Amino acid sequence: MTKHYLSNNEQKYLNTFMKKIPERCTEAVINLKKTKRASFEEVYFLVRIMTIFDYISLVEEKGNTTNDIRFKTFYKGHAVYIRPHYKVENINPKSQDWSIDFVLTIHRIINNKEIFIDSLGIEYDGHPSHFTPDRLLSDRKRDIQILIKEHVNLLRITKDIVTESFIEIEKAIFSFFDRKISIIDEVQSKTLSYINSLEDIPTLTTCQLCNGIGRLNFQDCPICHNMGSTPENQKIDLSEFEIFTCGKCGGITSNDCEFCAGEGKVTREIALSMT
Known part of the structure; x- marks a missing residue:
């Protein structure tokens, strides 16, 4: 058990949401705080995100030391993975790799195979240091490089938004998924229509x-x-x-x-x- 890595107040604060997700998932999330890879605010936000889905499970990637924890869920028949502290190689080889607070990836299931569609990265900007002019510029430059290297669309969230408008975050995530699903549906439909039309081509x-x-x-x-x-x-x-x-x-x-x-x-x- 890793709950003792939370203070009593933190434990009480999370209890309502922890009841909605499996214990193995809860332990894995709290473990992020234990290893000092996440603040309590980030842990709380991640737990809140996990609860917007009807089902969640823990997927461990053995042998992968960079992005070793995944949570799996589903959205409208599509597989969705939540990857905390997603590592991205820094363009400066002498600098530390970048870390996205967590990335959600959506996959279409075709013939029991998961076909990657797109990814949405979420950054929780809770610390005041995120809002200095130099840090704002640095973060935006980093976001551009992450989009170039990993094709991850980034959404930045502040503590106030989590506290006052969490429902809008939920809407944004589902809207992102819906749009990607709609595009893939259209591509598949037009592809199948074209293939079917080939049957009408004369010899x-x-x-x-x-x-x-x-x-x-x-x-x-x-x-x-x-x-x-x-x-x-x-x-x-x-x-x-x-x-x-x-x-x-x-x-x-x-x-x-x-x-x-x-x-x-x-x-x-x-x-x-x-x-």
Whole structure:
């Protein structure tokens, strides 16, 4: 048990919310305070976030020392993971890695496989040092680099917002998920519609005019338009394409033209050699 790492007041403060999540999850969250990786305010905020979901479980990633704790839940049939103190490699190799207070990732389940959709990082800015001009600038620069490196969308929360407008935080998280789900639904729907439409494409056959080359007389084939094939049931009257205006000299009679020899016209057989 790790509850003794909380003061009596802290324990009392959390009791209402702790009853809504499994004990293993509670122990794991409080353990963040034990290891001095999180303040009580951050622990409290994380517990509050966990309670907005109907179900939560602990997932331990053995052998992973950077992002080793995950909590799993579901939202509208999608897997959601909550990762406390999510580590991101600093762009300065001599500096400490960055840490996001926690990151929520949403995944679509297809054929029993979880397909990553997007992630939302949440930073709890409770300490006054977060609001100095230098720190504000530093945090914004860091947020940009995290978005570039990890593609994590960041939401910054203050103590006042948690205390006075927690319901708005809940709405923001679910709105983010709903939007991502909507985009994926649309992509899947249009992809399936396109795949189904392929069944209506007629059987293709080699173009009778250009013999599948796609070009003749130094131009795209007027029948298949450089595709090299035509619908099997397309009727082509080859008698209309026995003679062509020379594509080399443009029909200007000149003995210098190696293809029409000054005639200005070429046969289909010669036109097929002019690609």
